[in-house]
Amino acid sequence: MENEETIFSVIENKLPYRIIKTSLESLGEARKALAQAEKELGGNIDLAIRKERLFN
Numbered sequence: 001m002e003n004e005e006t007i008f009s010v011i012e013n014k015l016p017y018r019i020i021k022t023s024l025e026s027l028g029e030a031r032k033a034l035a036q037a038e039k040e041l042g043g044n045i046d047l048a049i050r051k052e053r054l055f056n
């Protein structure tokens with residue numbers, strides 16, 4: 001039987017995708033990381049939250 005894990009990442013939303021922060025365990029944590037990254041990187045960058053499902 002497979003175990004499923006969901007993680008969230010904050011990424012730059014253009015090719016090539018640049019991962020800003022990963023292995024976030026909840027959507028709330030990802031939203032906080034997104035807000036922090038927007039502050040740190042300024043408003044000239046398009047960021048997004050990516051949801052990933054991992055199967056072990």
